[in-house]
Amino acid sequence: MDFRLGEHSDAFRAEARAFLDEALTPEVKAQMEETGIHHNWDFHRKLVERGWLAPGWPVEYGGQGRDRLEVLAFAEEFQRAGAPTYGTGTTLMIANVIRLIGTEEQKKLILPRALGGEIIIVLGFTEPESGSDVAAAQARAVRDGDEWVINGQKMFTTNAQDADYVFMLTRTNPDVPKHQGLTTFLVPLKQPGVEIRAVHTLSGERTNLTFYTDVRVDDGMRIGEVDGGWEVMTVGLTFERSGAQGGESVRLLSAMEHWAATTTDEHGHPRSEDPSIRARLGRAAAENEVSTLLARRSAWVESTQGTSGVEGSMGKLFASEAITRQGADFMDMLGPDGLRSMGDPTAIEDGAAEYSFRFALGATTYGGTSEIQRTIIAQRGLGLPRSR
Ligand SMILES: Cc1cc2nc3c(=O)[nH]c(=O)nc-3n(C[C@H](O)[C@H](O)[C@H](O)COP(=O)(O)OP(=O)(O)OC[C@H]3O[C@@H](n4cnc5c(N)ncnc54)[C@H](O)[C@@H]3O)c2cc1C
Numbered sequence: 363m364d365f366r367l368g369e370h371s372d373a374f375r376a377e378a379r380a381f382l383d384e385a386l387t388p389e390v391k392a393q394m395e396e397t398g399i400h401h402n403w404d405f406h407r408k409l410v411e412r413g414w415l416a417p418g419w420p421v422e423y424g425g426q427g428r429d430r431l432e433v434l435a436f437a438e439e440f441q442r443a444g445a446p447t448y449g450t451g452t453t454l455m456i457a458n459v460i461r462l463i464g465t466e467e468q469k470k471l472i473l474p475r476a477l478g479g480e481i482i483i484v485l486g487f488t489e490p491e492s493g494s495d496v497a498a499a500q501a502r503a504v505r506d507g508d509e510w511v512i513n514g515q516k517m518f519t520t521n522a523q524d525a526d527y528v529f530m531l532t533r534t535n536p537d538v539p540k541h542q543g544l545t546t547f548l549v550p551l552k553q554p555g556v557e558i559r560a561v562h563t564l565s566g567e568r569t570n571l572t573f574y575t576d577v578r579v580d581d582g583m584r585i586g587e588v589d590g591g592w593e594v595m596t597v598g599l600t601f602e603r604s605g606a607q608g609g610e611s612v613r614l615l616s617a618m619e620h621w622a623a624t625t626t627d628e629h630g631h632p633r634s635e636d637p638s639i640r641a642r643l644g645r646a647a648a649e650n651e652v653s654t655l656l657a658r659r660s661a662w663v664e665s666t667q668g669t670s671g672v673e674g675s676m677g678k679l680f681a682s683e684a685i686t687r688q689g690a691d692f693m694d695m696l697g698p699d700g701l702r703s704m705g706d707p708t709a710i711e712d713g714a715a716e717y718s719f720r721f722a723l724g725a726t727t728y729g730g731t732s733e734i735q736r737t738i739i740a741q742r743g744l745g746l747p748r749s750r
Contacts, residue, residue, distance in 0.1 A: 441609025608653030
């Protein structure tokens with residue numbers, strides 16, 4: 363068994379690191395920290411210039427045809443560096459859905475602009491009354507000739523303020539079981555009737571509430587069949603759960619290692635000799651290895667057997683719960699000094715532990731909460747009967 367990603371992946375990882383050293387400037391990082399927006403147009407366009415927006419895509423669609431393990435090595439570096447990739451990620455996720463099941467017109471209209479860095483696409487699944495139970499969506503789409511009229515509300519439409527389209531899950535038939543009356547559309551966001559309100563979370567991220575009043579969308583922007591939205595969602599959500607995991611934990615551990623190696627306690631003893639500090643660092647290192655390996659297994663399953671399912675859920679579940687444990691553990695280790703935040707010159711390691719402690723709250727929620735990931739693993743992995 364060889365857990366390494368191979369020579370090509372190592373070479374691509376080195377190129378990614380060199381790119382990040384240049385493109386992920388202190389200004390880009392500061393902007394993310396100040397605004398909570400994990401999308402940066404300059405950074406995004408630099409990726410496009412390098413041809414790296416979708417390195418794993420086929421060349422004819424604007425990718426580089428790199429294999430799944432190369433793409434994972436690349437993604438590991440971006441995540442470990444804390445690069446602003448959320449807008450890139452949602453755009454590619456939906457562009458991928460269009461590439462696989464969209465019409466020829468949709469591919470022509472959307473893919474060159476998405477891959478060319480001109481537009482970003484965001485996700486409109488969650489509503490005030492439906493998050494985990496995403497199939498309970500109520501935002502209504504009613505047909506009017508060649509168009510549809512949309513009325514409703516979406517929660518947590520992250521990056522809507524920068525986006526051109528929202529990939530929206532709507533209810534087109536309220537009279538059938540919930541999974542059978544859904545349809546997905548690519549709705550242009552820059553039009554009358556769309557209202558975007560900022561929401562700043564405790565994790566430090568900016569997301570949005572979005573409201574839709576008599577918003578019109580052409581039938582040509584329907585993705586999949588009428589009332590066939592659940593099948594489309596199944597394709598999309600698989601992409602959301604696969605990918606690199608645990609980058610934040612790697613960054614946090616490296617900051618804590620640096621602190622332990624370079625400071626002394628009140629008696630002048632190096633902190634790196636304190637058994638309790640060593641135990642916490644050792645535990646985190648083992649957890650980070652597991653997160654990395656679970657994501658690598660998921661990528662390997664994808665590259666050999668098509669899409670991954672339960673492996674992606676396991677990776678997401680483990681990594682997001684690991685950063686939750688580590689954030690709390692390291693805050694405990696640092697004591698009250700650990701409470702100072704990023705940007706405060708007196709903060710320990712630029713507030714890395716405090717930031718991770720808050721960041722973890724969101725990580726176990728988006729992309730499906732921990733309870734939902736466990737349910738998926740129990741049903742699809744262990745074959746237990748479906749819950750409600
Ligand atoms: C920062 C951030 C960004 C986000 N970005 C987006 C985005 O861009 N687009 C988008 O559409 N959504 C986005 N989301 C929404 C995210 O996907 C949802 O928050 C998530 O799916 C949970 O839904 P909810 O918040 O309605 O919680 P609920 O579903 O109401 O869950 C509340 C609690 O009940 C538990 N629970 C629910 N159902 C079950 C069950 N069947 N069994 C056991 N426990 C259960 C949950 O695990 C959770 O602990 C974002 C969320 C956050 C925090």
